[in-house]
Amino acid sequence: MASKYLIRMNDPADWLRTYDEGTQQVNDFILPIGPYEKNEMSDTIYHKNASVDYHEHAKGFETFFIREGRVECVIRGQHFIAEKGDILHIPPYVAHGFVFLEEGTVWRELFQEINMAQGIMNKNRIKGNYDGLYDDPNFRTLYRQAHHNFTREKPVPVDVPRENVRELRAPGFSFSTYHLNGAILRLVVGRWECNGVKEVWEAEVEKGFKVHWDYPNPNDELYYVCSGRVKCNVLGEEFEAGPDCLIHIPPYTTHRFEALEDSRVYDCGCAARLLDLMEDLTSLKTYQPDKMADPAFVSEYMRQYNCWVTYCGKD
Ligand SMILES: [Fe+2]
Structure with a gap:
């Protein structure tokens, strides 16, 4: 099943x-x-x-x-x-x-x-x-x-x-683009176009890219795997999601994803103020790099934007 x-x-x-x-x-x-x-x-x-x-x-x-x-x-x-x-x-x-x-x-x-x-x-x-x-x-x-x-x-x-x-x-469209270690994020629908409720991001991820949400948080999350293959672990249950799959994570449900192939995934219900966060982290890296070197500061900072990612990147 x-x-x-x-x-x-x-x-x-x-x-x-x-x-x-x-x-x-x-x-x-x-x-x-x-x-x-x-x-x-x-x-x-x-x-x-x-x-x-x-x-x-x-x-x-x-x-x-x-x-x-x-x-x-x-x-x-x-x-x-x-x-x-x-x-x-x-x-x-x-x-x-x-x-x-x-x-x-x-x-x-x-x-x-x-x-x-x-x-x-x-x-x-x-x-x-x-x-x-x-x-x-x-x-x-x-x-x-x-x-x-x-x-x-x-x-x-x-x-x-x-x-x-x-x-x-159209494919490749982005309001704002961010390059992470192993992923490119493109904002395709802005929060200002959704009554302030959500954003829609396209993530083009490389094989081996991982994201963890290890802290129970209140967001209802919905991901659409458009191409590639993603290994998921939700509350210890493992499964794989391929093209034409949705991954639906209810609130207070810790989970981890890992790209098994180069993949394209849409975050359809991004409750985190991710655009603001990415902009502000870019500012901090530029103007206050000492703060960005402190993981506790960064983690607390992300939570203020309702972003509950505990790890992301490629080993
Ligand atoms: Fe309509």
């Missing part, structure tokens, strides 16, 4: 629920967690030419990893094509609509303050119990208001170069 901390997104045995929505199949992996409904994650697998009408949300944050396929996007009226490997981050009041151009497009969804699983359950409850009600325009207005969702008019799209779209994070 696989570990309860491991979710193999391509293995139905690890799905919470799956439902056929006609033009797409939804596989739920993690339900929303905590007051900010963090770390909700699912795959939606679209049939060719399925679409999502142009709409915006009054609350909530959607981060989409395009795992397979190509997607015609209109975001704030800007028309462009997103591809496998791209990430899109959509905050409130940013209108967006999509056409999925390939059969089997895998749209890997990370939500905050959206509660998509609840929304789909509500929709199916209405459709299952009240014939035609969901298509009644008056009811639909009420429903959308209740779900903080505004349908917008079909947009008049303007073609733009991909690099001009602020919501698109």
Whole structure:
């Protein structure tokens, strides 16, 4: 039996629920967690030419990893094509609509303050119990208001170069990049884009890179292994995570990771103020190197940023 901390997104045995929505199949992996409904994650697998009408949300944050396929996007009226490997981050009041151009497009969804699983359950409850009600325009207005969702008019799209779209994070994109011993960290979604709740980092790690969290801490952590292989030890339980795996660590659960191959891993729910920490540690190294030589000072300093890493690097 696989570990309860491991979710193999391509293995139905690890799905919470799956439902056929006609033009797409939804596989739920993690339900929303905590007051900010963090770390909700699912795959939606679209049939060719399925679409999502142009709409915006009054609350909530959607981060989409395009795992397979190509997607015609209109975001704030800007028309462009997103591809496998791209990430899109959509905050409130940013209108967006999509056409999925390939059969089997895998749209890997990370939500905050959206509660998509609840929304789909509500929709199916209405459709299952009240014939035609969901298509009644008056009811639909009420429903959308209740779900903080505004349908917008079909947009008049303007073609733009991909690099001009602020919501698109193509491979290699980074707001800030940090080089550690055995890893490169790239900030792909900033805390200022997530209501101050989290950051999303891409970690490109070398074989042999290790990270330890040996102190029980309050953070709920979610890692997405995109490529490579990672050995995990969670409360003494060992398992390996490969491509298309999530590692979900509940609060107060000590754990260690080691890259068994060169790997690319996303920290999807980074509660630590990691950008601030990396900036400030860089400042300390430059201006107060004597303080950085004191491990107790550094450890205490990291905790002030809610970072509970007790070791990271390559032996
Ligand atoms: Fe949306």
